[in-house]
Structures are given as C-alpha cells and as structure tokens.
Amino acid sequence: MSDATLSLADGATSRRLSFYLVITPFMLWMFVIILLPHFNLLVLSFHDSGSQHAGRLSLANYREFFGEPVYLVTLVRTITISIFSTVLTLLISWPTAYYIAKLARGRSKKSLYLACLLPFWVGELVRVFGWMIILRETGLLSRFLQYVGLVSGPVEFLYNDAAMIVGLVYTSMLFMIVPLTSVLESLDDSLVEAGYDLGGNGFDVMRKIVIPHAMPGIVAGCIIVFMLNLGNYLTPTMMGGKSSQWFTEQIYTQFITRFNWELGSAFGFVLLLSSSVIVWIGLKLTGQSLSSSLARGQ
Amino acid sequence: MLRTIPNRKSLSWVYNGYVALFLAYLAVPLLVVASFAFNDSSIPSLPWKGWTLDWFIGHGTPRVGMFFDSEIVSSMGNSLIVAVMVTALSIFCGTTTAFLFERYDFKWKSFCYMLMLLPLVIPGVILGISILAFSSSIANLIEGHFDVTVDALRPGLLLIIFGQFSFIATIATLVISARLRKFDRSLEEAALNLGASPAQVLRTITLPFLYPSMIGCGLVAFLMSFENFSTTLMLVGSDAPLTISMFNRMRQGSTPELNAVSLSLMLGSALLGLVSIVAQRRKAGNQGE
Numbered sequence: 228m229s230d231a232t233l234s235l236a237d238g239a240t241s242r243r244l245s246f247y248l249v250i251t252p253f254m255l256w257m258f259v260i261i262l263l264p265h266f267n268l269l270v271l272s273f274h275d276s277g278s279q280h281a282g283r284l285s286l287a288n289y290r291e292f293f294g295e296p297v298y299l300v301t302l303v304r305t306i307t308i309s310i311f312s313t314v315l316t317l318l319i320s321w322p323t324a325y326y327i328a329k330l331a332r333g334r335s336k337k338s339l340y341l342a343c344l345l346p347f348w349v350g351e352l353v354r355v356f357g358w359m360i361i362l363r364e365t366g367l368l369s370r371f372l373q374y375v376g377l378v379s380g381p382v383e384f385l386y387n388d389a390a391m392i393v394g395l396v397y398t399s400m401l402f403m404i405v406p407l408t409s410v411l412e413s414l415d416d417s418l419v420e421a422g423y424d425l426g427g428n429g430f431d432v433m434r435k436i437v438i439p440h441a442m443p444g445i446v447a448g449c450i451i452v453f454m455l456n457l458g459n460y461l462t463p464t465m466m467g468g469k470s471s472q473w474f475t476e477q478i479y480t481q482f483i484t485r486f487n488w489e490l491g492s493a494f495g496f497v498l499l500l501s502s503s504v505i506v507w508i509g510l511k512l513t514g515q516s517l518s519s520s521l522a523r524g525q
Numbered sequence: 526m527l528r529t530i531p532n533r534k535s536l537s538w539v540y541n542g543y544v545a546l547f548l549a550y551l552a553v554p555l556l557v558v559a560s561f562a563f564n565d566s567s568i569p570s571l572p573w574k575g576w577t578l579d580w581f582i583g584h585g586t587p588r589v590g591m592f593f594d595s596e597i598v599s600s601m602g603n604s605l606i607v608a609v610m611v612t613a614l615s616i617f618c619g620t621t622t623a624f625l626f627e628r629y630d631f632k633w634k635s636f637c638y639m640l641m642l643l644p645l646v647i648p649g650v651i652l653g654i655s656i657l658a659f660s661s662s663i664a665n666l667i668e669g670h671f672d673v674t675v676d677a678l679r680p681g682l683l684l685i686i687f688g689q690f691s692f693i694a695t696i697a698t699l700v701i702s703a704r705l706r707k708f709d710r711s712l713e714e715a716a717l718n719l720g721a722s723p724a725q726v727l728r729t730i731t732l733p734f735l736y737p738s739m740i741g742c743g744l745v746a747f748l749m750s751f752e753n754f755s756t757t758l759m760l761v762g763s764d765a766p767l768t769i770s771m772f773n774r775m776r777q778g779s780t781p782e783l784n785a786v787s788l789s790l791m792l793g794s795a796l797l798g799l800v801s802i803v804a805q806r807r808k809a810g811n812q813g814e
Contacts, residue, residue, distance in 0.1 A: 241723060245723070246625075246629050246631070248621070249621045249622075249624045249625045249628075249629065250625055250629075250631075251621075252617065252618045252621045252622065253618070253621065253622045253625055253637070253641070256618055256622075256690075256691070256694055257637075257640055257641070260656065260687055260690065260691045261640070261643060261644060261691060262640075263659060264655035264656050264658065264659035264660075265647075265655045267655065267658055267659045267662060268651075268654065268655040268658055268659070271658055319547070322540070322543055322544070322547075323543075323544055323547045326540065326544050330540075339544070339548075341802075342548055342551065342552075343548075343551065344798075345551075345555075345795070345798070346551050346552070346554075346555055348748060348791075348794035348795065348797070348798050349555060349752075349787075349790060349791050349794055350748075350751070350752030350754075350768065350790060350794070351752065351754055352752070352754060352768050352771055352772060352775075352787075353555070353558055353787040353790055353791065354554060354555070356558055356771075356775060356779070356783065356784075356787060357553075357554025357555055357557050357558040358554050359775070359779075360554075360557050360558065360561060361553070361554060361557055367557060397550075397551075397554070400551070450646075451645075454646055454648065457648060458647075458648025458649055458650055458651070458755065459755070460649075460650055460754070460755045460758065461754050461755065461772070465775065465776075475648065475650045475755070478650055478651070478654065479650065479758070479759070482654050482657070482759065483759070488654075488658055491654060492654070492658065495650075495651045495654055495655070498648065498651065499647065499648075499651060502646075502648070503646075506646070
C-alpha cells in the first residue's frame with residue numbers, strides 16, 4: 228500500500244477523511260435508493276389493504292397470491308417461458324459466439340462482433356416495434372406468404388407465445404453473446420488441437436474441452452438473460468396474447484391500474500424470491516459463484 | 526473446429542451460412558423499421574406507396590412529422606434531461622465507489638460488494654415500484670406533518686432519474702473499477718515522493734488515467750438511460766420521456782412517424798457507439814495496451 232509513502236504526519240487522518248468521502252456516495256446510493264425502498268416495499272407487502280387495522284402486519288396479500296390460481300399460474304408460466312427462451316438464446320448464440328471467438332480473424336472478427344452489438348444500442352422499444360411490423364396481420368411475413376401463395380388470406384403471427392419468445396430471444400441475445408465470446412476467446416487453441424490430436428472427434432472436443440472451459444460464461448449469460456426475460460414488461464405486453472399474461476404485467480396492474488400497492492409489493496417479493504431461488508439452484512448445479520459470473524457478464 | 530485444423534468444405538459452408546443467417550436475423554427488424562419511415566402511407570406496412578419525408582418534416586395537415594410533433598419533441602427533451610443527470614450521477618458515484626473497492630479495506634467489504642451488484646439482478650419493474658412506494662411514503666409523511674406538498678417526490682422526472690441511476694451506477698462502478706485495477710500504483714508513489722500532495726496526485730495522475738473509461742461508461746449510461754423502459758414506466762408522471770410516449774403511441778396503433786423517431790434513435794446511438802469506439806482506440810494507442 229502507498230500509505231507508507233505518505234510521510235506526512237497527518238497521513239492517516241487524511242486517509243480516513245478520503246475514505247469517508249469515498250464511502251458516502253456509495254452509502255447514500257445503497258441506503259436511499261436500494262435498501263430502504265426495498266425494506267419499505269417488504270413492510271408494505273405485509274399490510275392488509277382491505278382491513279381497518281391499518282398498520283397491523285398480516286399475511287393477507289401472500290394468502291391472496293396463493294389463493295387465486297391465476298396468479299400462481301402466471302408466475303409458473305413466466306418462469307417456464309423465461310427458462311425456455313434462455314436455453315433457446317444459448318443454443319442460437321453459441322455457434323455465432325464460437326465463430327467470432329475462434330474462426331473469424333482480424334478485421335472480420337471485429338466487424339462481426341460489432342454487428343452483433345449494433346441492434347442493442349437501439350433500445351428494446353425499437354426492436355419490438357420491428358418485430359411487430361414483421362409479424363402482425365398486415366405485416367411483412369403475412370404479406371410475403373400471401374404473395375408466394377402459401378396462404379390465401381392474412382395471417383396473424385403476433386399476440387401469441389411463439390411471437391413473444393421470438394421477441395424475448397431477440398431482445399436479450401447480446402447478453403449471451405458477450406460473455407460467451409469473452410470466455411471462448413480465453414480458451415487456448417492448443418487445447419482444442421490436442422483434443423483432436425489425441426483422436427477426439429468434433430463432438431468429443433466440444434463436450435470435454437470447450438464446454439467445460441466455457442461454463443462460467445455460459446452460466447453468466449444464462450443468469451443475465453433469464454433475469455432480463457423474467458423482468459421484461461415490454462415484449463410480453465406488446466407481442467404476447469391477451470391470454471399470455473406475464474408476471475410483471477400483474478405487478479403493473481396492481482400498482483398502477485388498481486392502485487393496490489400492498490398486493491403489488493407482495494407480488495414483487497414473490498418474483499424476487501422465486502428468481503433468486505432459481506438463480507441459486509442454477510449456480511449450485513453448475514458450481515459457479517454469483518459475483519464471478521456477474522463480473523464476467525459485463 | 527479451428528482455423529488451423531482443416532475442415533470439410535461442406536461443413537464450413539453450412540457454418541458460414543448459419544452465421545450469415547444469424548446476422549440477417551439481427552438486422553432485418555431494424556432495417557424494416559428504418560425503411561418504413563420513408564413510406565408514403567399512413568400505416569407502417571406494405572404495400573409500398575412511394576418515398577416521402579413527411580414523417581420527419583411534415584407540418585401538420587395532413588401529416589405531422591416528428592420534428593413538428595410537440596409531444597415527441599418535448600418527450601425527447603425530457604429524455605435528454607434524465608439521461609444527462611443519470612450519466613453525471615453514475616460517473617460520479619461509479620468513480621468514488623470504484624476507489625472504495627479498489628483502494629480501501631474495511632469491515633464488510635465483500636458484503637458491500639455483493640450489495641453493489643444487487644441492482645443488476647433485481648428486475649427493473651421492482652426497482653421502479655420500490656422507489657415509487659418509498660418516495661410516496663416520505664412525501665405523505667412530510668405532507669402530513671408540515672402541511673406542504675412535495676411534488677418532487679411524486680412520480681416524475683426526479684424519480685425516473687433515481688430509478689435509472691440505481692442500476693446504471695453499478696455498471697459504471699464495474700467499468701471504472703476494471704480500469705482502476707490496471708493502474709500502476711508506483712506512478713502515484715513517485716509523484717508523492719516528488720512532493721505532490723495526495724489531492725494533486727489524484728487530479729494530475731490517477732483521474733486522467735481514468736478519463737477514457739469515465740467517458741466510455743458515460744456513453745453507455747447515456748444510452749441505457751435514454752432507452753430504459755420498465756423502470757421508467759413505473760415512475761413516470763405527467764412529463765413522459767421518449768420511450769414512454771412512443772409506447773403509448775404504439776399501443777394506439779402506430780404511424781410511420783414512429784419509424785422516423787426510431788430511425789433517429791438508431792442514428793443517434795450508432796453515432797455515440799462510433800464515438801466510444803474511436804475513444805477506445807485512442808486510449809489503446811496512447812497507452813500501448
């Protein structure tokens with residue numbers, strides 16, 4: 228440490244002062260914007276909006292969540308589809324990430340990587356809008372199929388689960404590509420060559436050398452994409468059908484439309500808790516840790 | 526499969542084809558949005574009715590272009606205010622927090638580090654509602670006790686700034702920490718030995734080393750703020766930022782004016798992206814990294 232070189236007598240004092248200067252913004256950020264609001268939300272979720280005993284804690288909101296099948300079904304649906312589209316994102320981006328990291332070189336490698344990043348500088352709204360123009364009843368795909376003669380009338384491709392999954396995969400692709408590419412680039416080519424030299428075929432090499440090495444990147448990408456899917460509001464609202472409710476839509480409805488903040492807070496904590504449990508299970512199954520995964524994801 | 530290992534021709538053709546398809550998949554929705562901004566029709570859809578610039582510069586009757594649509598222009602202004610504030614706050618807080626975790630040892634350090642990462646794993650909707658509920662209860666408390674109205678704590682631009690800052694600051698901290706970790710501490714020691722005060726060392730040696738990453742993460746923060754949707758949606762008051770007013774338009778049924786706005790967003794973010802690449806390249810050239 229450079230403290231030793233601080234020959235000034237008040238070195239320790241000034242160091243303590245600078246420590247307080249540096250920790251104050253962090254503490255303000257954490258307490259005022261993150262911790263206290265979430266604690267407040269937690270307390271709010273234990274208030275019963277309907278009863279006269281305001282201020283008394285109760286489990287009424289959580290009871291309502293478990294008592295009404297539609298809420299539970301929505302949560303399970305949201306989680307299932309989020310996991311499904313995370314896996315789909317992984318499968319679709321893996322070959323491209325491998326291509327960028329191992330097969331492309333020089334300028335084409337850089338421009339390929341850039342081409343993958345570009346759509347994500349534009350914002351989710353524009354991306355969803357693009358898919359809506361393509362998939363809706365008067366959209367490009369429907370027109371194209373009519374033009375080719377495969378269908379006779381307009382077809383609605385929007386407002387169903389498949390369309391929503393297309394949108395989710397497209398929207399969070401980047402957060403899979405980046406960690407995968409970075410982890411694959413750190414794989415030494417000679418290990419792969421050795422695998423081939425020792426008589427392995429492409430499948431063996433992939434399974435025994437490349438995938439184990441890439442595991443931290445895979446886990447990081449999957450966690451980030453899963454969380455983004457789960458917390459997504461825009462794509463399910465715009466591309467999913469009336470029947471395909473997303474859990475964040477329930478939270479929005481309770482908070483903004485119905486003004487039932489107590490129930491909305493309880494929903495928020497149910498979502499937080501279930502996502503934490505799923506991420507924790509994923510980390511345990513793959514033997515990774517959260518902080519190393521997240522640091523890699525950036 | 527590697528460059529150095531010969532592959533079957535057919536296989537590598539299939540692979541190249543896959544990557545080409547992947548790129549097309551990424552590009553098509555954006556190209557579609559961009560091209561329909563010029564369609565001379567009142568819905569962004571086929572058939573193509575010829576070229577027009579009405580959706581950019583139309584004056585009203587019959588069409589209003591984005592530059593003369595007061596709602597769009599003012600919401601762009603709101604987005605700009607929010608993005609500038611969020612960027613400034615995130616750079617400041619990201620830098621101080623990077624110093625905190627890279628330079629100091631203190632009790633609960635690893636716990637605090639986990640806390641710092643937390644906003645990245647909390648869904649944006651929940652960040653939004655927690656801030657909404659918290660600030661409302663504070664506002665109610667103040668109004669109940671002092672009989673004054675506190676509009677700033679009601680949904681509006683200030684809360685949107687807090688909501689976006691809450692997680693963008695984490696990203697800023699990670700980016701600036703990564704840069705600070707690469708800094709050669711002996712440079713600071715040399716300056717101190719030569720008689721500089723710690724404040725001078727910070728100003729003339731350490732901070733200039735961090736400027737490129739501060740600019741880089743500032744651009745990212747600006748873009749993320751400008752494009753944020755879910756946190757903003759929960760905290761929006763009467764002044765809607767651009768994403769919210771576009772969302773409302775999209776739900777009502779869209780006109781190609783939205784395509785024009787989207788195209789402008791694409792051009793703007795591509796420009797910022799280019800700036801950040803050039804800045805990075807210059808940084809790499811200077812430090813020989």
